[in-house]
Amino acid sequence: GENVEQHPSTLSVQEGDSAVIKCTYSDSASNYFPWYKQELGKGPQLIIDIRSNVGEKKDQRIAVTLNKTAKHFSLHITETQPEDSAVYFCAATPLPGYKLSFGAGTTVTVRA
Amino acid sequence: DVKVTQSSRYLVKRTGEKVFLECVQDMDHENMFWYRQDPGLGLRLIYFSYDVKMKEKGDIPEGYSVSREKKERFSLILESASTNQTSMYLCASSFAEQYFGPGTRLTVT
16 A cells, blocks of 8 residues: 655744655555644644646645655745744645555744 | 544443444545554455445454445444454545544453
8 A cells, every 4th residue: 555754753943944844655656645734633634735647736835746757745844933833744645535545744833 | 525424433442342433524525444553554445335235344453353245334343352452443434535533442441
């Protein structure tokens, strides 16, 4: 089955700086890569996703890049704000809506 | 507004008890999932269902079973709870994007 590895496990950044989280996957059949943000006491919520036919996608301060050849994808958060503090998960699956394989998560702390 | 609800936010059960975790979605989604979340391990898939008539084992099904008698409801059953099933349990449903419930933190003593 799919194996998704995520690094780092914790990340502390100064407010206004950038944060980068990296994931690798093993199954070449994976074609859809969502990123989830989980705030304290809540379930994960989708923040951005990318499909295998796209190399990069951006939504305001958040961007995701995908290198299918190397089987890795990354989340970039620019101009970090205190409300970006949360746990972030990457995931991979062959199709949207299908079962997801998750990374272990990254706890991001934004220091004021 | 999209909604996945789980029957309890916190639950404490004794070893050997039969435990039912209920999940209901109001989005008419075919696909529903149960995950378990543990620190350092991320979310691991226990069971999933792509149809009312279909249930499939995920990566860690041992000690669990599921029931899906109606499209909107997907229940996770711990046949005989054990202390190593103490965890956060998350239900999700999807058409494309997966929507998650708030989770049930289960403690087995």
